[in-house]
Amino acid sequence: MLSKALQFLQEHREIALATCEGNLPKLRVFQIMKQENTTLYFATSAGKAVYKELLRNPNVEVLAYAGNISVRCSGMVNFNVDDKTKRWIYENNPVLPRLYMSYDKLEYFCIPIAEMDYFDLSSTPPVFKHFDLISGEIGEGFLGDRIKK
Numbered sequence: 001m002l003s004k005a006l007q008f009l010q011e012h013r014e015i016a017l018a019t020c021e022g023n024l025p026k027l028r029v030f031q032i033m034k035q036e037n038t039t040l041y042f043a044t045s046a047g048k049a050v051y052k053e054l055l056r057n058p059n060v061e062v063l064a065y066a067g068n069i070s071v072r073c074s075g076m077v078n079f080n081v082d083d084k085t086k087r088w089i090y091e092n093n094p095v096l097p098r099l100y101m102s103y104d105k106l107e108y109f110c111i112p113i114a115e116m117d118y119f120d121l122s123s124t125p126p127v128f129k130h131f132d133l134i135s136g137e138i139g140e141g142f143l144g145d146r147i148k149k
Helices: 002-011 049-056 082-090
Strands: 014-021 024-031 032-036 039-044 059-066 069-076 107-120 129-133 138-141
Touching: 002 032, 002 059, 002 107, 002 129, 014 049, 024 039, 024 049, 032 082, 039 082, 082 107, 082 138
Parallel strands: none
Antiparallel strands: 014 024, 014 059, 032 039, 039 107, 059 069, 069 107, 107 129, 129 138
């Protein structure tokens, strides 16, 4: 089921990214620029509020949703992205070169997924799986039930 959730993220790259500004949540639409197994890569501008929010508090959640399926991931942003990956992201995204003169005009970050929830409401009963990628624990159940481990 973990591979199914990761595949869903590869197929649904437009996600909602939740950050914090002080003690208030902030949501915005982002695009996953690259995915390497359980690590998601993104790009933004240093002048944007989201960049400053991530520097102050690197804890984030992302949510991908389509039909009756959703995948929610949480983790801590890491700004240590190698130059090869930065160039690949810039060169393989049709929008970035139209907005920025060079790949080095952007800030890149990744989110190594710490926890992930997979919901499929199209089946009966609905499917819920929780993956703790740090401990390796997997919980399951469906809405209305306590999560079983």
